[in-house]
Amino acid sequence: MKFKKPKFWDYKKPNIISYLLLPISLLLAILKIVIEALIKKRKYLSIKTICVGNIYLGGTGKTSLSLKINEILGSKVKSCFIKKYYSNQIDEQKILANHGKLFKSKTRSSSIEQAIHEGFEVAIFDDGLQDPSINYDYNIVCFNIDNWIGNNFTIPAGPLRESIKNLKKYKNVFLNGNNENIDSIKKYIYNIDPNIKIYQGEYIPLNISEFDKDDKYLVFSGIGNHKTFITMLRNNNINVIKDLEFPDHYKYSQKDIDDINSISKKFNCKIMTTEKDYMRLNNNNKIFYIKSELKILNQEAFIKDISKFYENN
Numbered sequence: 001m002k003f004k005k006p007k008f009w010d011y012k013k014p015n016i017i018s019y020l021l022l023p024i025s026l027l028l029a030i031l032k033i034v035i036e037a038l039i040k041k042r043k044y045l046s047i048k049t050i051c052v053g054n055i056y057l058g059g060t061g062k063t064s065l066s067l068k069i070n071e072i073l074g075s076k077v078k079s080c081f082i083k084k085y086y087s088n089q090i091d092e093q094k095i096l097a098n099h100g101k102l103f104k105s106k107t108r109s110s111s112i113e114q115a116i117h118e119g120f121e122v123a124i125f126d127d128g129l130q131d132p133s134i135n136y137d138y139n140i141v142c143f144n145i146d147n148w149i150g151n152n153f154t155i156p157a158g159p160l161r162e163s164i165k166n167l168k169k170y171k172n173v174f175l176n177g178n179n180e181n182i183d184s185i186k187k188y189i190y191n192i193d194p195n196i197k198i199y200q201g202e203y204i205p206l207n208i209s210e211f212d213k214d215d216k217y218l219v220f221s222g223i224g225n226h227k228t229f230i231t232m233l234r235n236n237n238i239n240v241i242k243d244l245e246f247p248d249h250y251k252y253s254q255k256d257i258d259d260i261n262s263i264s265k266k267f268n269c270k271i272m273t274t275e276k277d278y279m280r281l282n283n284n285n286k287i288f289y290i291k292s293e294l295k296i297l298n299q300e301a302f303i304k305d306i307s308k309f310y311e312n313n
Helices: 015-037 062-072 085-099 106-118 163-170 181-193 227-236 254-267 299-311
Strands: 048-054 079-082 122-126 139-144 172-176 199-203 215-221 238-243 272-274 287-290 292-296
Touching: 048 299, 062 079, 062 085, 062 122, 062 139, 062 172, 062 199, 062 292, 062 299, 079 106, 106 122, 106 254, 139 163, 163 172, 163 181, 172 181, 181 199, 199 227, 199 299, 215 227, 215 254, 227 238, 238 254, 254 272, 292 299
Parallel strands: 048 122, 048 139, 079 122, 139 172, 172 199, 215 238, 215 272, 272 287
Antiparallel strands: 199 292
C-alpha cells in the first residue's frame, strides 16, 4: 500500500477539508469505543509486555526505541520482539530480526503465545497501542517532534489514531527528533496530565565517518520522518543538495531507481538513503545508506523506570 499522508494533516490549524471530514472522525471514535467495550483485554501473567506505540499515524521512532529497550533489558531478562505481520513492513521486520528474536504472526495474540512457549520473559511490541485485545503492562507513546500532533484531529480529518487526551491513560511519552518547540510540547503534555513521564531521544549516525564531507548527495527516503533524517544529515555536515520524499514503507520500482540515478547524474552527486530503505533495494551497490541508532537523552531515568517496571511486576 502506497500511502502518503495528506499535507493538511500537518497544518498547525485544521483547514476546511479537516472540518468536512470531522463527522467521519467522530463516527470512527464512537465505533472504537464500542469495539473496546465489547472486546475484553487480556492480561498475560506468564510474560511481561511492553508496547511501544503511537497516536500520530506515521514515523515516530517506534522501531528504534524497541531496539533500545531490548538492548537495555538484554543482559537482565530474556526479551523478544513482537510485530504484527504486514507485507509492506519487511524492512522493519528485518531490522528487528537482526537484533533479537522476532515473532511476526498476523495476530499479536498468536505471537505472544509463541513467545511464552519458547520461555521469553518480556515481549516488546513494536506498534499495537490501539489493539483492543491486549492489556499491556507498560505503554510508551512515541512522537516525532517535527510532526508532533499535526492539526490535532483524528483520522481522517487529521493524523491522530485517537485523541491526544488519551495520553493520561498511557503515562509514558517518548519524544524523538531535534529540540525545536520542545518546551511548548512538554507544556502541552503536562496540561493533559502533570504526572506523565516524558523521555527524549535523538538519532545518531553510526557510519558517518565513511562519507566524504566534500561530496554532494542526493538523499531519498520512504519513512515517516523524512525531515528528521535530512536534519540529522545536515547537522553532521553531509552536503545534501537535493532530497526526495516517498510514502512510508514505499516499495521502490526499477523505474524509481532509474529516476533517482538520473537525477543524481544531473546534479553530479552520490546517492544516500536510510538503512530501512536500503532493505527494500536488493543491495543496490550504487546507493549508500546511513546506519543510525536512537540516543536517549535522559537514559538513566528511562533505564530506572524500565527496570522498576520489570522488578515490580
